[in-house]
Amino acid sequence: MRFFIALGLWLLPQILLSQDWEDRRLFEGATPQQTLRIISSTDTSLFAPIIENFLAKNPELEVDYFVAGTADIDRIFRADPSAFDLVVSSAMDLQFKTANDGLALQLNDVVHPSWAQWRQSLFAFTSEPAAIVVNRDAFSGHALPKTRQDLIEAIRARPEVFQGRIGTYDVRQSGVGYLFATQDARASETYWRLMEVMGALDLRLYCCSGEMIDDLADGTIAIAYNVLGSYASARIESQSKIEIILPSDFPTTMMRTAFVSVDAPHPKRAAAFVKHLIMQRSKEDENAVLLPPLEILANGADHATIALEPALMTFLDTLKRRGFIAEWEDAVIQR
Structure with missing residues (x-):
């Protein structure tokens, strides 16, 4: 038994190193003795202040932060839930299904609204809206949509x-x-008309918001559709070049979520880090945190916010997804 435990401990770093991560960074506390491993879809630059604030209060820890795409996170984590302590992702449906499948640890001492x-x-x-972000030069002299x-x-x-x-x-x-x-398709048929119109003009397809914002800022593209608003807002150096539009017809807002692995x-x-995430916009930290806070709504999530409920898994059904x-x-890739 000791042999297999030792083998597992030896193999884990090899497995993590073998992945083609979008980014990876080790954050060290003042006197690190334990390592928390976090796999996340959030760019390191946006998440770093949250980690640094946590380590300032927990100097005996260090955080090994891995960045991957949302679909990759789901695949990598399910292959070995013991490889990570926490999973952070903007893909609410995949996160919900993972938790519903029993792969997330129940934390009974975390106080949080039922809707969140x-x-x-x-x-x-x-709470982060899906935005239409445009290059201002492309709309010079024309009304913004x-x-x-x-x-x-x-x-x-x-x-x-x-x-x-x-x-x-x-x-x-x-x-x-x-x-x-x-979510767009459920809200209105306008989504499909928009996809067809964009598809007819050689639509460029991206893995993530960061790459779209980069291409938008340098003029490679003129419009980025359904970009995470937080990524565009964080690009201070590009604010003179880009305009963030939150569509008024049917706004869509997702909630970024986190869970502790059942095999953490x-x-x-890890549970302490979840509590830290929830309290991230306390008065003392609000100037350092780049991600937007969770909007506290009087009657729970409003019509624009995607609800954290079983309906999220509808389109994860194999046949529905296919x-x-x-x-x-058919709409986007027109040959």
């Missing part, structure tokens, strides 16, 4: 300006992209 958690095992800690229908009309009016210069998530690879797309190597420390992807490909 699921069975004391999955906890929301930010306020709705998806406005966007359709703007693209149709000047197709030569937007040919090959519109970006959105590749929903076949991006978990949060798939979440936003299915350090469950108590059908949705097929319809999306």
Whole structure:
């Protein structure tokens, strides 16, 4: 038995090193004695202040922070739940299913609103809208779209300006992209008309918001659809070049969630980090945190916020997902 435990401890670093991570960074406390491993879809630059604030209060720890796409996170974590202490992702549906499958540890001492958690095992800690972000130069002298229908009309009016210069998530690879797309499709048929219009102009497909914002800022693309608003807001150096539009027809807001692995190597420390996430926008830390807070709503989540409930898993059904992807490909990939 000792041999297998030792083998597992030896293999874990090799497995983690073998992954092609988008980013990886080790944050050290003043006197580190234990390592928390966090796998997350949030860019390191946005999450770093939260980790640094936590380590300032827990100097005996260090945090090994791994960044991957939302769909990759789900796959990697399910392959070995003991490899990580915490999982943080913007793909609410995949997170919900993982927790519902019993892979998230129940934390009975975490106080959180019922609408922002699921069975004391999955906890929301930010509210972030899906935004239309545009390069201002492409709309110079023209009205900015306020709705998806406005966007359709703007693209149709000047197709030569937007040919090959519109970006959105590749929903076949991006978990949060798939979440936003299915929510949009449920809300209105306008979504499918928009996909067809954009698809006819050689739509560019992306894995993540960060890459879309980069291409938007340098003019490679003129429009990024369904980008996480927090990523665009954080690009202070690009604020003179980009405009963030929250569509008024049917706004979509997701809640970024976190859970402790049921097989976490350090469950108590991980639970302490979850509590820290929930309290991240306390008065003393608010200037250091780049991610938006969880909106506290009088009557729970409003109509614009995707609810943390079993309905999230509807489009994760194999047949429904296959059908949705097929319809999306017909609209977007026009040959």
